[in-house]
Amino acid sequence: MRVTFTVNGRRHEADDVWEGESLLYVLRERMGLPGSKNACEQGECGSCTVRLDGEPVCACLVAAGQAEGREVVTVEGLAEYAKERDGSEQTGDLAPVQQAFIDAGAVQCGFCTPGLLVAADELIERNPQPSDADIREALSGNLCRCTGYEKIMDAVRLAAARADDSAQEVV
């Protein structure tokens, strides 16, 4: 079957999609967007986290046909998405949350990073000043097999603090 949906603001189409195929497979193997990672294919690790009509979901558990006509944001589009949302003159190619992950040393092998970035960015969008408990809760569906959780916590705190600073500058 053919599926058509929007990914990172652009219309994408894929042909010959098997009916049982996941959104994750279509993104990675048919649309040339391998940023979302495939690890468990059972919703346990969160490395495939994308936004589907704004909601963070496991792309491995969405049937590709269910995404028909809908809006998907992947890690590849995160910088652009954040730029439009924040209306900031953000420079460089990275979303603030991505820069914070680098600055805080929150990336080891990097396999979990795309999913964490999408989840963390959505948290800060929804809750600009998250408590540690809020961060833990929001990231509870994302596993890091390098177990770098403390640095990941640091990175999210840093991203939130920076967002708060720049919001105050605007005011």
Next chain:
Amino acid sequence: MEFLRPASWEEALAAKAEHPSAVPIAGGTDVMVEINFDHRRPTHLMDLNRVRELHEWEVGDETVRLGASVPYSKIIDELSAELPGLALASHTVGSPQIRNRGSVGGNLGAASPAGDSHPALLAAGAEVEAESVRGTRFIPVEDFYTGVKRNALAEDELIKSIHIKKADGPQQFSKVGTRNAMVIAVCAFGIALHPETRTVRAGIGSAAPTPLRARAAEDFLGAALEDGGFWDNGRTIPPAVAREFAELCSGACNPIDDVRGSAAYRRRAVGVMARRTLGWTWESYRATGNGRTTEGGAQCA
């Protein structure tokens, strides 16, 4: 495989009648795992996401009509006052990503004895509205579970909504697992005080082939509270009464040994959860006369 995309409820019913072996997919958090791992190769996959009414809910005088596909995250955000037990249970499901997709309709469709919504539905009191082209049935939730991962739906039926009694008193939910997130219950327990009818209902999960009500425990506690005038005088429940209630709840279980826990452990843990959740709900009833538990997070046992 064929992918069916009904745009309306009527179309969905017609498609299910035409293709009884079609597997409905709502949030996909059970179905997609089975497909990804080749445990299931249905002839037809039927996407329910386009059927708008399945994502809607309505708060009535006595009940909430919950569309089958309403995700757990919406129940937590929007219905924790009306359905506190179900909201607490929803909060323990999987992770944020799973709660954004997974639904009570899917939990009932899968009918796993470990499904977290079941103890909460049993305790609150609920009916499943099942529909086919032949008509509509309202199935009391206790009759809906017919075996391990089996339910009362006929092959041409779909779940339209779940009609859940609005809380008339405090409710609690408790679950045993190895961590807070992403845990299939070793066992789970839901309790609801119903001051209006002066009854208490208790639902047990993952401790028998199906979710079930602890009826003997409910009857015992109801009689003990009535005889002691507890609903009026609001006194603390005597330890002997709480203990007997807990033992009867343990006795209602018919668990198995498996990788997540032994039968003996499950029986014991259900008793502990029964005693503690009774304590929490009763304290909250005493504190407010008719207190409703509306806090978002489950209390730590």
